[in-house]
Amino acid sequence: MSLTIDDIAKMAGVSRSTVSKVINNYGGISEKTKKKVMTVITEMGYAPNFSARSLATKKSNLIGLIYAGKINVDMTHPYFNEVISTFKKNIGLLGYDLLMFSNEHFQGSYLARCKHFNLDGCLIIAGEEVESATYELAESGFPCIGIDIELTGPRASYVMTDNVNLSRKVVEHFYLNSIRKIGYIGGMRESVISNLRLKGFTDAMNQFGLEVHEEWIQYGDFQEESGYVSMKNMLKLKNYPEAIFAASDLMALGALRAIEEADLQTPRDIRIVGCDDIAACRYSAPKLTTVKQDKEKIGKLSAYMLNDLIEGQSKLKPVFTDSELIVRESCGTNKTFW
Structure with missing residues (x-):
């Protein structure tokens, strides 16, 4: 016998719409009712006709x-x-x-x-x-x-x-800890996210009267190797920043590697902040400061x-x-x- 959703509703003692909600995992149904409906479905071997439902609702789900x-x-x-x-x-x-x-x-x-x-x-x-x-x-x-x-x-x-506010938090933290010489490593120049974070960075730098050095603004691709190369470029300068905000954790980890290769130490010589709070932040040496997105x-x-x-x-x-x-x-x- 081919069972219908109405048959299941009658056997479970509930309405047709209740059975439909249970099958589709919708909310508003008590656990007791769900269990009762699912017990009938399991015992009777009922398989919902998703194709028929899709035709009726014009939805594929x-x-x-x-x-x-x-x-x-x-x-x-x-x-x-x-x-x-x-x-x-x-x-x-x-x-x-x-x-x-x-x-x-x-x-x-x-x-x-x-x-x-x-x-x-x-x-x-x-x-x-x-x-x-x-x-x-x-x-x-x-x-x-x-x-x-x-x-x-x-x-x-x-x-x-809110990427603009995200960057402001980083600059403000540096400012409150007496760090004034700050650089930025972003994604590609065309990246919307990177440019929003750059805007937040420059806005906050201007707000606190801190100089934005163009040579301390580098562009990568959010990946580790680009952070490494960007940091190497800044370290070639006679005057390099005392802190870096990297627009991704992966780029920040690359920057950490470049600093270590230059026989410098983090945070003693250069402080680093990344973005995303990926798991690797908690296991790097040193453990990486970052901005956690929800x-x-x-x-x-x-x-x-x-x-x-x-x-x-x-x-x-x-x-x-x-x-x-x-x-x-x-x-x-x-x-x-x-």
Whole structure:
């Protein structure tokens, strides 16, 4: 006998909508009711007809995951890996599965691919040199949420840390500890995130009357080797900074290596602050001071905002999350601020 959702509802003594909510992992159902419904489903061997449900609702319950950019990040990136894990958990609780796009040698239309797979929406992770196809997708009216990428379409929005304020916290910390000669290692010159952090850095330097030395501003690609090269370039100068803010932890770790190779010590000779609070910060020598982004909040907000856009919510404004400066050995102290 082929059971229906109405049969399961009758056997469990609940409404049809309650069974539907249990199957789709929606909230608002008590654990007792969930257990009762799931017991009937298990005992009767009921398998929900997802194809029929999709046809009825015109939804596939599939979300696309796009790593945008010609120079992109991926699942191995320590910061985005944590964000995506939280997003995956929360979007799953809302009843969706993920389909990851490959953009290797891809030059076509993301919108066409979304339509081909009948996706309900997309999460877009920012890389460098983002393709025009990414912005075309957002502008098309397809539901999209970006992380660290500014999306402005009619059914698009984005979540990112308040990067300007993030940098201000670093400069203020140096200032309060009598550090005046400060350098900056950022990502690529075209990087939105790097430039926001650079703006926060220069704004705070100007606010406290500190001189911004152009030769102490270097550009990398958020990876360790570029931080190493940038620090080497600054150390070639007759007058180098006494503190460095690197726009990623990986670049900060590269800078630490360059300082050690130059027979200098951190924090005695040069203090270092990174950004992201990846696990490696706690095991480097010295342990790395960093600005912690709220990766869990970013991932959860992205999931709920995307679901609201899919469900017809009017345009959502972007959300900027706060950050926390974690002071460890590379700044000479071991305290947490803000």
